[in-house]
Amino acid sequence: MDDLPQWALPKLASPQVELRRRADGATILANALPLGSYPRCLGDLLVANAAARPDQVFLGERTAGPHSPWQTVTWAQALTRVRSLAQALIDLGAGPERPLLLLSGNSIAHALLTLAAMHVGIPAVPVSVAYSLVSRDFAKLELISQQITPGVVFVEQRKPFIPALEAAGLAALPLICGDASPGSPADPGPRARTVERYESLLSLAPSDEVDRRFAQLGPDTIAKVLFTSGSTGLPKGVLNTQRMLCSNQAALARVWPFLGEDAARGRVPVICDWLPWNHTFGANFNFNLILMHGGSLWIDAGKPGPGAFEATLANLRERSPTLYFNVPRGFELLVPELEADAELRERFFANLDLVFYAAAALPQRLWTRLEQLAIAARGQRLLMVSAWGSTETAPCSTAVYWPIERAGVIGNPMPGTEIALIDNGDKQELRVRGPNVTPGYWRDAQLSDAAFDEFGFYRIGDAGKLADPTRPELGLEFDGRVSEDFKLSSGTWVHAGKLRLQAIAACEPLVEDCVLAGHDRAELGLLLFPNLAACRELAGLDRAATAQQVVSHELVRAAVSRALAAHNRQHPSSSTRFARAILLADPPSIDANEITDKGYINQRAVLSHRATLVESLFSDDRDALTVGTVDCS
Structure with a gap:
């Protein structure tokens, strides 16, 4: 990476963290920067x-x-x-x-x-x-x-x-x-x-x-009730107080000081954004950032989906953002357009200070292509950052505010926020305490009490680890959901979050998402949700072809089979090798809680809703399955 041009960096805080050990063995991380004051409301x-x-x-x-x-x-x-x-x-x-x-x-x-x-x-x-x-x-x-x-x-x-x-x-x-x-x-x-x-x-x-x-x-006034997207269960009404929302924006301003300094000089943030306001990312991070710094928000009626992304492109051709926020699926659609359209590329990068991705790790291939596009457009590398948090943390518990070379780093604790790393099996569970954390759930005292440990830390359910234990200021890395990991019948742990991303990457662009199966079984199975457009193109099918026809097509199944076989050659152990797989003709169901409107897959709900299919997948009677089975050998 040393031969790449330098970054064009806005003014950022210097990453410094304080680390202490609690008597029970937990590691507590905090930002060395004080939070300071924040608005009343x-x-x-x-x-x-x-x-x-x-x-x-x-x-x-x-x-x-x-x-x-x-x-x-x-x-x-x-x-x-x-x-x-x-x-x-x-x-x-x-x-x-x-x-x-x-x-x-x-x-x-x-x-x-x-x-x-x-x-x-x-x-x-x-x-x-x-x-x-x-x-x-x-x-x-x-x-x-x-x-x-x-x-x-x-x-x-x-x-x-x-x-x-x-x-x-x-x-x-x-x-x-x-x-x-x-x-x-x-x-x-x-x-x-x-x-x-x-x-x-x-x-x-x-x-x-x-x-x-x-x-x-006042700070304790309830500003919003945001319902969780249901990625881990039924929606819960999360209390969002004025303290949570205002302190979080003040903390962000401390680590991204260019926002306040630029606004004071008249260069306010400009965002062209589609992310829905029923989610904390779009509502509390993006919208409130504009409130905090007096910027302009151009509401994008498009979204990263069939028939809707054209509106996003039309808006970006007219409104050059200073900050750009999206989920990996959005970048998946945007990058080819930027590569093909020089005018769009110039408009997109003209005033851009940074690119922010959230919701999942940005695939490294997209990271690299975005970086190359930025260099072509402006002669310098572009700062690409992320953060980590939840609806209960308004939303940021951590943020990246220094140049990083790859996706996966989720940053340091926000000023005023503490992160506890607690041993949980062979992972470290992350817990959060700070003014940005919810006091609980709407009219549900029992659920509210259960969300916090005896030290007042919110149990977010995610796992993480220091990117470099000898240099904690280099931040944390996301290490999946604690509740999604499971054991094979051999007792071997399967790290579902990491392996899911590997499966999607191995099969790209033919697979949009997947769910791992194999709890208490001898081997791993995969339920694959296909990218129907990419599969139709590979098979030479037109748009009229049904999902059943697509997933049963010989060329599609053969391509996915080769991709999984290649993965298995590089990852031969029982906890990383996919022994069985099936391409699903039925998309994930929002009514069955299998997916949210922003595209998050609820692994537990998919496995429960499709339990009969999972049993068939692991059956020795291969005739029990109808279409879409894939040979992984």
Whole structure:
């Protein structure tokens, strides 16, 4: 790597950590940088930005397709509208125990209603759009509704959400929507409800009650309830307090000081982002970063999926980000476009300070290609970083803020946050304590108590290790989920997270994800979710070919067989060698909790939901399987 050009680095803090041993043998890591002070609430940031940069664009979106004009809201306009919307929520009966439930995806209306709710102490509860528009039984939405008992519901468009509203018991609640006609009556049905047009609420005059409630906000005020994505179980309502959200952004500003210094000189952060606000990454990291530093957020209606990524490309051609955030699947689609389109490449890298990946390790091949693209576009290497945390940690527990050469490093503890490394089998379990950590779960004292150990550390369930035990300042490496690892019948441990990534890499681009099977068995098996587009191309099939036809095609099965056989030659031990595999024709099911809307696979749920298939996979009667079996020898 020494022959590569130097990095173009923004100003970063120097990585320094403090390490101590607890009496019980645990290792405690903390950042040497003090956290310092942080804002009282996110609303104070909105007020400050409206005063400091009233005419600057805060939010922008396209409402009529990927090539339509941008609709924008300035900081001053945002504050005015937030106060009016706060009055509307009070009038409609929302309150600290009757939250605002947001069912639609990212939009200016969604953002301002969220800020309005938080402005007067009403928890905002954004919910995955998939629970309303993709789910078939609406079970998750009904569960959330019963837990939250919302006071007001928001949807961008009413008609698509009517089945979900009815099924989840939300039909009688006041509804705010973008497409209601002025003065429209309540929806017909067995129960009447108030229907308010979003635009009509923007002209309300805020009363003194809005100011009184805003003045009462404090660090312990619940700002949001974010439901976990269900990657390890059913969704849980995580309390997000103002202290969590504000301290986390203050900690990030300490390790990325260029954000504050650039903003003071008038170069504010610019983000073009699709990541959903029902997830902590998009909502608490990205959105709150813009609040913290007075930047501009261009809402990307695209996402890394079939038929939707074109919108992302159209937006990036017009809005050059200073910071770019995505998940590995997003980079998988973006990198070939950057390689093929010089104009897009120039626009993308023109103002970029860093690239941030999260949700999973970025494959090294993508890392290398991104680095080469940056060098071609700007003559210097680009800083690529990551972080680690969860919905319960607002979201960052660690962050990378120095140049790293490869994916997998998750950084040092954030200022003010402590990380405990506790021996757990042949791994080290990570636990977290700090002002960014949730006090617990919405109306569930038992679950809240169980989430913390006797020292007050949150049990996040992940494993990690020092990248270099002799130099702890070089950060931690992610080492999988403690609960996902299992033993073969021989007693040998299988490190599922690491092996899953190896399987995907071995089969790329034919496999999107996979689940390992083999608990208490003699050998390992694989359930493979295919990349149908790549498999169709390999087999010469058109888009009309069914998933069954794709996974049973001889060329597809042969290619995957060769890939797994090559992996096995390099990893011959029983805990790393795949003895049996099958390509699945049925995609992971959100209703069965097998996958989240952001693409996380729930290994436990897949194995449980497809238990009969797993038994067939390990059966000596190979005729028990239908299509998609793969020879791994």
